[in-house]
Amino acid sequence: MLENLKNTSLFSKILSLLAVALFALWVVPSMLSYYEQVNDYQANVEEIKQSVAKYGLENNTKQFNMAKFKQNSELLFDQVEVKSVADNKYRVTINVKKEDIKKFHAFLEKISLQYYVKVLGPLEFNSKEKALEVKMTLLTL
Amino acid sequence: MQNQQYVTITHYKEREFYFLNYAIQTSDGFIMKDIEQFHESEKENFIERIRELQKLYPKNQTISLSLMANQVVKDTEDPNKASARIFKENYVLQDKMDVGNIPVTLYFSPFAVLYEEYKDKLDDKLTLLIGYFDRKLFIMFATAEKIDQSWIIGTRGLSEKQIADRVYKSMKAYYKISYKFADQVEMLVNDDSPKLLKVLREELSMNIMPTQKTIHALLHHMGADQSRFGSSYIKSFLSSAQPTDGLSLADKTTADDSLNDLRLNHQPEGAEELSESDSFLDKLTGKKKKPSDTKKTTGLFAFLPLLVVLAMGGYFTTEKSAIQTKIALIEAQTLAQNNNELLSMTSKDVFAAMGKSAELNKAIISNENVELKGIVWGIEPLRNSLNNLYSNGEFIIKPLENFMTEFSFKSKV
Numbered sequence: 001m002l003e004n005l006k007n008t009s010l011f012s013k014i015l016s017l018l019a020v021a022l023f024a025l026w027v028v029p030s031m032l033s034y035y036e037q038v039n040d041y042q043a044n045v046e047e048i049k050q051s052v053a054k055y056g057l058e059n060n061t062k063q064f065n066m067a068k069f070k071q072n073s074e075l076l077f078d079q080v081e082v083k084s085v086a087d088n089k090y091r092v093t094i095n096v097k098k099e100d101i102k103k104f105h106a107f108l109e110k111i112s113l114q115y116y117v118k119v120l121g122p123l124e125f126n127s128k129e130k131a132l133e134v135k136m137t138l139l140t141l
Numbered sequence: 142m143q144n145q146q147y148v149t150i151t152h153y154k155e156r157e158f159y160f161l162n163y164a165i166q167t168s169d170g171f172i173m174k175d176i177e178q179f180h181e182s183e184k185e186n187f188i189e190r191i192r193e194l195q196k197l198y199p200k201n202q203t204i205s206l207s208l209m210a211n212q213v214v215k216d217t218e219d220p221n222k223a224s225a226r227i228f229k230e231n232y233v234l235q236d237k238m239d240v241g242n243i244p245v246t247l248y249f250s251p252f253a254v255l256y257e258e259y260k261d262k263l264d265d266k267l268t269l270l271i272g273y274f275d276r277k278l279f280i281m282f283a284t285a286e287k288i289d290q291s292w293i294i295g296t297r298g299l300s301e302k303q304i305a306d307r308v309y310k311s312m313k314a315y316y317k318i319s320y321k322f323a324d325q326v327e328m329l330v331n332d333d334s335p336k337l338l339k340v341l342r343e344e345l346s347m348n349i350m351p352t353q354k355t356i357h358a359l360l361h362h363m364g365a366d367q368s369r370f371g372s373s374y375i376k377s378f379l380s381s382a383q384p385t386d387g388l389s390l391a392d393k394t395t396a397d398d399s400l401n402d403l404r405l406n407h408q409p410e411g412a413e414e415l416s417e418s419d420s421f422l423d424k425l426t427g428k429k430k431k432p433s434d435t436k437k438t439t440g441l442f443a444f445l446p447l448l449v450v451l452a453m454g455g456y457f458t459t460e461k462s463a464i465q466t467k468i469a470l471i472e473a474q475t476l477a478q479n480n481n482e483l484l485s486m487t488s489k490d491v492f493a494a495m496g497k498s499a500e501l502n503k504a505i506i507s508n509e510n511v512e513l514k515g516i517v518w519g520i521e522p523l524r525n526s527l528n529n530l531y532s533n534g535e536f537i538i539k540p541l542e543n544f545m546t547e548f549s550f551k552s553k554v
Contacts, residue, residue, distance in 0.1 A: 012443035019446040027450055030457035037464050044471040051478055061474065101492055108485040116470065118477030119484060122507035127500070127515075141473045 048113070055110050064115045064140045066090060072114075076107060078131070088140040089120065096132045104134060116141040148198035149364035150191060151357045152243070153206045155275050159187045162357040163194050163201075171361045184243075191244045202364040204247040206356055207375065208275040211235055212250050214291035225249070225375040227256045231288045238375065247364055251279040252291060253373040254359050258352065259283075259327050269312065269323035273330045273337070274356060278308065282315055282323060290315055301337040305344035312345065323347075331356050483508050494526035499548060510552045516541075517548040 052059045062068075066082050069092075073080040079095040096104045112118060117138045124135040149171065150163040159179040164171035179187035195201055212235045218224050222234045233250040240248065255272045262268070263285040272279040273296075281291035294311065296304045316322055328338070328351040342349055363370050488506050491513065495501055498519035505512040511531065517523050517538060524536050531552035539547045 009443070015443045015447050019450045022447070022454060023450045027454040027457065030454060030461055034457045034461040034464065037461060037468055041464055041468045041471060044468065044475050047475055048471060048478070102489075105485045105489050108488070109482050112474055112477040112481050116474060118473065119481055122505045123484065123488060125501060125504040125506070127502045132501075141470060141477065 052113055055106075055113060057110060057113055061113060062115055064090070064117045064138070069115060073107070076103060085137070090117075090138045090140075092136050092138055094134045094136075095128070096134055098130055098132055101132065104132075111138075145200060146198060148194070148201045149361045150194050150198075150201055150203045151205070151360035151364070152187075152191065152203070152245075153208065153275075153356050153360075154181070155208070157181045159184070160357070161187060161190060162361075163198070164357075164361040166361075166365050171365055173357065173361060176355075176357060188243055195244065202246050202370075203244050204249065204360040204364045205240060205243070205245045206254070206274070206360060207235065207238070207248055207250050208277065209235055209239065210277060210293050210295060212252065212279075212293065214252055214281060214288050216287075223375050225253055226372045227253045228283075228287050230286075233375070235375070247370055247374040249360065249363055249370075249374055251277075252281060252288070254363060255279060255281065255329060256283070256288075257363060257369065257373065258329055258354075258359070260285075262327065266324040267321050269326045271308065271326065271328045273328065273332075273334070278304065280308070280311060282319075282321075289319065289321075301334070301340045302344075304337060305340040308341060309344045328352065329354065329359075331359075480508065487511070490530055494523070494530055496522070496526070498523040498526070511550070512552075513548070513550040515548060517546050520546065520548070523548060 048061075049059060066084065069090075070080050070082045073092075073094065077094050077096055077100075079093075081093040083091045083093075085091050094104065108119070108123075115138075117140050120137040120139040122136075126133045126135075147166045148163050149166055150161070152159060152161045154160075157180060159181065161177040161179065162173060162175075164173040177190065179190075191203060195203065212233055214227075214231050214233055216230050216232075218226070218232045219234050222236055223238050224232045224234045226232050227250075233252045235250070238248060251272045251274050255270045259268070259270055263283055265284055267289065268283055270281050270283055276295070276297050278294040278296060279291075280294065282289040292311065294304075294307050296307070299307070312323065326341075326345060326347050326349045328341070328349050330337075330351050330353050333353055338349060338351055363373070484507070487508055491504065491506055491511055492501075495515070499515050499517040501513060501515040503514045513527075520538055527534055527536060527550050531550075534550055534552040537549045539549070541547055
């Protein structure tokens with residue numbers, strides 16, 4: 001092997017050295033970093049899967065769609081309003097019967113497993129006779 | 142009065158020197174004269190000296206040795222190439238002659254010289270014949286019938302050990318295609334090289350008895366008898382300069398064809414070196430790499446590791462970038478999920494704390510703090526419940542006109 005190296009031209013040697021240097025300084029770190037991130041990703045996926053299983057949902061998170069979200073939420077609550085505010089933010093107002101507050105809490109727990117959204121800021125409750133009006137801001141991920 | 146002795150004039154070029162010699166041929170053998178040496182810058186003097194000898198001895202043969210690396214032994218003659226017949230079924234072929242304007246009447250291949258030297262020793266057993274001339278190993282596996290395989294190995298810049306190693310590898314490669322090892326090895330050298338012989342013996346584990354003869358002596362021997370050189374000189378060279386009387390050839394050898402050959406065939410020094418380094422497999426398969434092909438292949442192979450590394454690096458960089466996007470999304474989702482679960486739990490706790498002691502009118506609930514306002518019926522139970530959730534929170538009650546009590550609660554951040 002040493003003999004082969006000796007017989008190699010200078011150009012080939014330079015290219016080989018460049019290849020070795022790039023492999024050591026670029027490929028190996030990229031490869032290690034990639035596999036490390038794959039592991040991180042898998043850990044996060046596993047965590048989401050566990051949550052999905054806990055709530056008996058399908059592992060099928062969707063991009064947020066205002067109309068679809070409203071339509072699905074109205075199956076649970078009397079009145080739902082969704083307004084786009086700005087920068088991927090949506091103001092959601094839901095009327096919940098006071099005795100159905102548990103239903104709202106369950107809805108809240110599942111919302112980020114069904115749509116790529118997060119609840120931004122606090123929940124605002126206002127009593128309206130026998131119902132509670134809940135306002136919250138959703139931010140798409 | 143002209144000298145009617147039959148004389149063989151021999152010359153060859155090794156490195157930058159021309160070596161010239163002549164010998165008087167007698168019935169008992171030839172009588173060699175002193176070897177003359179000319180630097181390549183003295184080429185005209187060298188040619189002039191040959192012409193002088195040719196004039197002095199009109200019955201002459203002017204003989205040279207082809208030390209070109211592009212010779213190959215084949216089973217059939219190629220009309221488009223210069224060829225010399227050796228054995229019944231073998232021909233040495235080379236693309237064209239390249240003797241320039243130097244007078245030559247007989248031009249031999251080292252393979253023909255090797256055959257002539259050892260033909261009486263050949264039998265049914267496979268013999269490896271090695272000729273070492275001008276830093277090239279002319280090698281052939283031969284029996285009495287034919288040459289099974291031949292090739293030329295360049296040795297410029299190699300140590301004796303490396304040369305022996307190449308010979309050994311050639312034997313191994315030959316074994317792979319024929320499943321035969323040479324039974325004996327014969328070696329013809331023009332310079333004494335005991336070290337090479339020693340390492341060859343060690344490498345091949347065979348006894349080698351070398352024959353040491355100068356190129357001049359070998360050529361004088363070849364030119365001594367027409368029956369000896371009749372078929373084995375390289376023909377196409379003489380096709381335009383065939384002697385009329387068989388022996389007196391003289392100046393016709395510098396015919397136009399030779400000059401054309403010089404112009405057409407001249408290869409730069411480096412090109413010949415590349416030919417010498419052709420792989421043995423190419424020789425075996427009969428493929429002859431062009432120098433430009435070799436360079437291109439070498440260049441491509443030199444780029445190959447770099448290309449592989451770039452491809453790998455590119456792949457992992459792209460994949461890393463893609464997975465970073467996916468990780469960012471799923472991490473945000475995980476974070477949002479945890480946040481929502483916590484918010485839901487906080488809200489549940491607040492509503493549980495209200496219980497039957499109070500009713501909320503307004504609430505702002507986040508994971509950091511809560512602000513509540515409503516009607517309370519059981520002040521102490523509510524206060525206790527809220528204090529259990531948020532210690533040191535600000536709990537305020539306010540009696541209303543309708544005999545009800547309003548409460549407000551603000552947790553401390």
